[in-house]
Amino acid sequence: MFELFNDEESGFRFRITAPDGTVMAVSRSFPDKPSAVAGIKAVREYAGMGHIADLCRKLPGTPTFS
Secondary structure: OEEEEEOOOOOEEEEEEOOOOOEEEEOOOEOOHHHHHHHHHHHHHHHOOOOOOOOOOOOOOOOOOO
């Protein structure tokens, strides 16, 4: 779920939450609600086709992603 909210500086942010309510990600601050909604639309469009960039240090027995 995407949740729109006002941050401490009266900006607009959104967070992505899992079905159990866990916050998975929080956006940057946007100056207005239409900009935040556009950010949600962009995440919806690009997240499904995004690649995984594995920047973790390599540990023995740890799978790698591409």
